[in-house]
Amino acid sequence: MSAAPDKLRVALVGCGRIGAHTPPHVRAACPPGWLPLNHAEAITTTPGLELVAVCDTDAARAEATAKEFSAARWFTDYRKLIEEVRPDLLSIATRTAGRCDIIEFAAAHGVRGIHAEKPLGRSREECQRALRAVAAHGVKLSYGTTRRYMDAYREAKLRFAEGSFGALQQVTIEFGHSALLWTHPHSVDLAVFFSGAREVQFVQATCAIPTEAVQGHFVDADPKVESAFIQFANGVRATLTCAGGLHTHLAGEHGTLTVGADGSWLEWNRKVTPDAAYPLAREHHVPPAVMSGTQRAFSELAAAVRGHCALGIAPEEIALGCDLLFAIVWSSIQGGRRVTLPEVPADLTISGRSGALFA
Ligand SMILES: NC(=O)c1ccc[n+]([C@@H]2O[C@H](COP(=O)([O-])OP(=O)(O)OC[C@H]3O[C@@H](n4cnc5c(N)ncnc54)[C@H](O)[C@@H]3O)[C@@H](O)[C@H]2O)c1
CATH class of the missing domain: 3.30.360.10 (Dihydrodipicolinate Reductase; domain 2)
Structure with a gap:
């Protein structure tokens, strides 16, 4: 599967509320600047990005999300997705447990930019491990602190x-x-x-x-x-x-x-x-x-991966x-x-x- 040559290929792990499905009550209540809030909507409305694959441990959710956002492939195992699809950018919208493992695996397997939901991890130890992996592989990291x-x-x-x-x-x-x-x-x-x-x-x-x-x-x-x-x-x-x-x-x-x-x-x-x-x-x-906070996070992550600008958040700030x-x-x-x-x-x-x- 290939995206247009000028587009970065993006994959999403975690197709729940912040990953792909903003609940109607949140949609109705959000002040200007918040929507689109979920990763899939932000990715598919950001120029220069193409959502090529999604992953969720819930197969039905992964398949439905791929269909809804026209992603060519869906997976239930993020490792398989990363190894087979080789995305440029990875968006991580799982719950906190295991998020740092996904960051480490992605960093070690050629992903160039990661947008990770907050909080990064459940201990300082695992947060530091993930940040070390990102630094060691020269990966750009943006973070779900939307404001x-x-x-x-x-x-x-x-x-x-x-x-x-x-x-x-x-x-x-x-x-x-x-x-x-x-x-x-x-x-x-x-x-x-x-x-x-x-x-x-x-x-x-x-x-x-x-x-x-x-x-x-x-x-x-x-x-x-x-x-x-x-x-x-x-x-x-x-x-x-x-x-x-x-x-x-x-x-x-x-x-x-x-x-x-x-x-x-x-x-x-x-x-x-x-x-x-x-x-x-x-x-x-x-x-x-x-643009929304989530759109800008993706847009700046893409620009940073292309070497056009600095990230909106420094690793030291995360x-x-x-x-x-x-x-x-x-x-x-x-x-x-x-x-x-x-x-x-x-x-x-x-x-x-x-x-x-x-x-
Ligand atoms: N930035 C924000 O404003 C904001 C808003 C809401 C939630 N969040 C954060 O986003 C995270 C997700 O929240 P949510 O409400 O979307 O949760 P959710 O439960 O609705 O969605 C999480 C999804 O990830 C999937 N998943 C879990 N582990 C997985 C794995 N290893 N591989 C693939 N899929 C996996 C689950 O099946 C589920 O579909 C939370 O940590 C939360 O703190 C951030």
């Missing part, structure tokens, strides 16, 4: 960088009383994205974790984060709170900017002059969405986001004390279980 690819969040970062808000001091993320592996890969990535930091001084957090779920370095739960504080080495602080609304607030020396309702609007308050007492100049703005998730849980297990990243056990493993479901 950093969206116009609204990028515009917020650009506006702050213009300077009239002063230096960024605090990022506050209000993503509700949410589960660590399911939701907070997004929040920690926003903290990393807006802070521009690559190093952390300490993390201090409390989570709701059933006592019986903690067995040594294994946590059989997807802990609900009650609050988390991150002190970045560059001076920026980030707080994850239980407040709802999906707002992200950026506070600088001379003003504040909010990305509201998950990218639906931006609002900012600035001092009229730098020495004014209060930030009274207020503006509200609805950002235009040129690694830091993973480290922060495990530090949040470790701090909570340690009674909510400050922890540094090196003291978080590399084998601390979070199952991601919420009832019968896994992140």
Whole structure:
């Protein structure tokens, strides 16, 4: 099977909700900039890409997805797909368990670019292994932390960088009383994205974790984060709170900017002059969405594989986001004390279980 010579051949592993089938209630609720959200729709609407094969352990789902998105072949084993199809890009939308194994196998078998869903893995150890494999084989990696690819969040970062808000001091993320592996890969990535930091001084957090779920370095739960504080080495602080609304607030020396309702609007308050007492100049703005976050992730991954641009996320940022998730849980297990990243056990493993479901 061959794609047009100017197209990159893409394969998808995992044909569930984020892989291929956005549920109607999500489709109806998404603010501008979110759709298309699933990988198959994003791939088939991105110029220069061709979806050539799909894989799901559920054969009926794989076959139906191939038919729906006109992929020539379908598989139930990702290894067979990679060996037989030799795709340029691989999109991974399975649940977390096993995702790092797929990344390692793909990296070692000629895949040039990978888009992997979040969270990357269930322990620091396996995340680091996957990132090492990607680096060793020169593979480009993009990540399912969709917001950093969206116009609204990028515009917020650009506006702050213009300077009239002063230096960024605090990022506050209000993503509700949410589960660590399911939701907070997004929040920690926003903290990393807006802070521009690559190093952390300490993390201090409390989570709701059933006592019986903690067995040594294994946590059989997807802990609900009650609050988390991150002190970045560059001076920026980030707080994850239980407040709802999906707002992200950026506070600088001379003003504040909010990305509201998950990218639906931006609002900012600035001092009229730098020495004014209060930030009274207020503006509200609805950002235009040129493409969805998932489309941009694929589009930038393809451009990076072709050597045309840098990726929208650096491997160090993916690694830091993973480290922060495990530090949040470790701090909570340690009674909510400050922890540094090196003291978080590399084998601390979070199952991601919420009832019968896994992140
Ligand atoms: N980026 C986002 O905004 C976002 C949104 C939703 C979900 N997610 C993440 O995406 C992941 C998938 O979530 P979902 O809701 O789509 O799950 P899902 O259960 O609907 O889909 C996962 C699919 O992967 C298949 N699968 C599992 N292991 C496989 C393997 N080894 N080989 C081939 N197929 C395999 C399953 O059969 C299933 O069809 C989760 O880890 C979740 O955290 C990200």
